[in-house]
Amino acid sequence: MKQSTLYTTYKKDIVPVLKEKFGFTNIMQVPKVEKVVVNVGYGRHHKDKAVIERVDRTLRAITGQKPVHNKAKKSISNFKIREGVEVGASVTLRGEAMYDFLYKLVHLVLPRVRDFRGLSPKGFDCQGNYSFGLKDQTAFPEVSADMVDQTHGVEVTVATNARTREEGMALLTEIGFPFKQDNK
Helix, strand or coil: CCCCHHHHHHHHHHHHHHHHHHCCCCHHHCCCEEEEEEEEECHHHCCCHHHHHHHHHHHHHHHCCCCEEEECCCCEHHHCECCCCEEEEEEEECHHHHHHHHHHHHHHHHHHCCCCCCECHHHECCCCCEEEEECCHHHCCCCCHHHCCCCCCEEEEEEECCCCHHHHHHHHHHHCCCECCCCC
């Protein structure tokens, strides 16, 4: 079985660098990516079956998996949403599919984003997980021009087992995520 290019790079190159940088004594302490969640919200189109079908088809093409439709947990009258209504779709990637998606994201998708100047480092939470959004799905090579009737955003969350924000950022930087540099 062929392993992902990013996974072999992680094992051979990234683990020793992070182990030395943070002074870990055991390689099990080195942070790693646990899962990647790709999410699309329907927004005001939550009743339009055609939009839901397009989002479903787009997520299948991007990730290679069938998306799960997420339901509202409670009613919000200002947004005209009732409890139990489908409000979005998401796909959770783990294992080899996750590493293949991250490799594609870093090397193909992000360079294709229009007016891209780097990812904001403010997207980290205190446990080292990172979330960011793309304004349209056309940056993914699997999405052809004839598939797109209407553009929609895509949110990507990279969940790591890092204990701090700095460890998570170091891991994703070594993987190749292009973060903006702070000009102080």
